[in-house]
Amino acid sequence: MTSPAISxxxxxxxxxxxxxxxxxAWAVPGAVHLEFGEPDFxxxxxxxxxxxxxxxxGHTRYxxxxxxxxxxxxxxxxxxxxxxxxxxxxxxxxxxxxGVGALFSxxxxxxxxxxxxxVPDPGWTNFSTLxxxxxxxxxxxxxxxxxxxxPDYDHLDRLRTDRTRAIVINSxxxxxxxxxxxxxxxxxxxxxGTHNLVVxxxxxxxxxxxxxPAVTFSKAAPGTPFVSVFSLSKSYAMTGWRxxxxxxxxxxxxxxxxxxxxxxxxxxxxxxxxxxxxLTGEQSCVADMRSAYRDRRDTALETAKALGxxxxxxxxxxxxxxxxxVSPLDLLHRTGTAVAPGSAFGAEGAGHVRLSLAAxxxxxxxxxxxxxxxxxx
Ligand code: PLP
Numbered sequence: 001m002t003s004p005a006i007s008x009x010x011x012x013x014x015x016x017x018x019x020x021x022x023x024x025a026w027a028v029p030g031a032v033h034l035e036f037g038e039p040d041f042x043x044x045x046x047x048x049x050x051x052x053x054x055x056x057x058g059h060t061r062y063x064x065x066x067x068x069x070x071x072x073x074x075x076x077x078x079x080x081x082x083x084x085x086x087x088x089x090x091x092x093x094x095x096x097x098x099g100v101g102a103l104f105s106x107x108x109x110x111x112x113x114x115x116x117x118x119v120p121d122p123g124w125t126n127f128s129t130l131x132x133x134x135x136x137x138x139x140x141x142x143x144x145x146x147x148x149x150x151p152d153y154d155h156l157d158r159l160r161t162d163r164t165r166a167i168v169i170n171s172x173x174x175x176x177x178x179x180x181x182x183x184x185x186x187x188x189x190x191x192x193g194t195h196n197l198v199v200x201x202x203x204x205x206x207x208x209x210x211x212x213p214a215v216t217f218s219k220a221a222p223g224t225p226f227v228s229v230f231s232l233s234k235s236y237a238m239t240g241w242r243x244x245x246x247x248x249x250x251x252x253x254x255x256x257x258x259x260x261x262x263x264x265x266x267x268x269x270x271x272x273x274x275x276x277x278x279l280t281g282e283q284s285c286v287a288d289m290r291s292a293y294r295d296r297r298d299t300a301l302e303t304a305k306a307l308g309x310x311x312x313x314x315x316x317x318x319x320x321x322x323x324x325x326v327s328p329l330d331l332l333h334r335t336g337t338a339v340a341p342g343s344a345f346g347a348e349g350a351g352h353v354r355l356s357l358a359a360x361x362x363x364x365x366x367x368x369x370x371x372x373x374x375x376x377x
Contacts, residue, residue: 010133013133016125016129016344017125018035021035021328024329024338025338028333028338031337032337032359032370033356033363034339035328035340036340036356037234037317037318038356039237039289041237041292044237044278046277047238047281049277050273050278051277054269060270063269064266065261066094066257068095068276070276071272072095074276075090075095076089076090079247084216085216085218085219085247088247089250092247092253093253094256094257094260095267096229096256096260097242097244098231098239098242099233100126101260101264103130103202104263105246105259105260106227106246106256107130107200109258110198110200111134113135114137115136115164115165116136116137116138116139116161116164117136117164117167117200118139118140118164119140119346122143122321123140123345124173124174124175124202125344125345140346142348143348149173149176160195160197166198169188169201169217171203172209172214172315174204174319175340175342175349177312177313177314177315177316177320178314178315178316179209179316182215183220185217185221189217189223190221190224193225198227199221199225201227203217203229204230204233205318206230207286208234208290210297210315211316212315214316225252227247228248229246232278234317235286235289236285236286238274238278241268242267243268243271293318296361297320297357299364299365300320303364303365309323309371310322318357318358319357320354320364321354322371323352324342326371328341331370335373339354339371340353340354340355341353355368
């Protein structure tokens with residue numbers, strides 16, 4: 001029997017270049033895994049216990065499409081406490097299945113077939129694959145390392161067309177780890193506002209700033225149409241729980257909710273109870289993980305410098321972006337070290353690799369040494 005045709009949108013969505021390395025690495029015994037961006041910490045016990053208690057108490061049914069009222073309230077309190085955003089009303093918050101769930105529903109709300117969206121290059125792969133999957137067209141905009149990875153506005157002007165609807169920004173960023181200042185956010189907001197574009201601000205690493213707190217987009221650029229996307233995956237080591245949220249206007253929140261209603265009904269209710277405990281409970285777990293990432297970042301930078309590997313100093317998130325012509329599959333087979341290929345993050349990523357700092361310090365140092373070891377002739 002011939003297989004039914006896959007839709008052209010899905011058929012043209014590229015597979016992840018990181019997965020290709022990971023799949024190969026899983027077949028190498030004792031491989032050093034530095035390819036994925038996933039916290040190596042367990043979810044803090046008080047969060048797990050809250051989920052256990054919620055399940056035992058019978059909180060195991062469907063919830064409202066936009067999220068449990070207590071979760072949306074917890075998000076507004078967190079935005080006031082951690083992001084300096086006072087007075088956010090719960091009707092501006094949609095609880096989602098991770099940051100990626102919020103991004104999908106936001107894209108679906110804003111983009112029609114053939115619409116264009118500007119995405120950072122280098123930038124997280126899903127910013128473009130999600131667009132392709134929806135029949136929209138991603139256009140990578142260059143970031144200038146000389147100006148703390150600001151967009152090149154001439155390039156942005158050239159990329160923009162009558163079909164451009166939105167621009168994605170990401171601070172702190174994956175894969176480079178830059179963190180934009182309030183002035184940089186205000187400038188991109190003003191540019192987007194002039195051209196009637198919505199800013200989709202991915203702030204999934206908002207609590208994983210390493211030097212100074214990250215500024216949230218809507219604080220820096222009030223008045224610009226926006227959707228900010230947040231996640232509990234990274235801050236609370238909750239990748240598998242699948243919970244995040246979008247912050248926007250009540251009108252866009254209603255659109256995002258409608259997409260979520262049709263695609264997921266609601267976010268897992270037990271997970272939302274865990275998330276409420278995470279957001280409202282003791283925050284020292286976040287500070288502890290942040291200091292561990294900072295410590296690894298510092299060790300990684302010192303090691304890279306000693307080995308002569310040119311690296312970008314990450315101000316946030318947990319990645320090290322290195323200039324390297326090494327082929328990750330070749331590196332894996334030669335040394336057993338798995339890293340993410342820079343090309344997985346866009347055309348500007350060529351000639352780079354990304355190492356995850358969400359790994360043991362020894363593994364990071366070993367991985368860097370292997371990266372610096374030239375192939376034998
Ligand atoms: N946004 C960025 C920039 C990411 O790097 C990731 C995950 O790696 C996500 C969003 C999605 O994470 P999650 O869906 O687990 O919240």
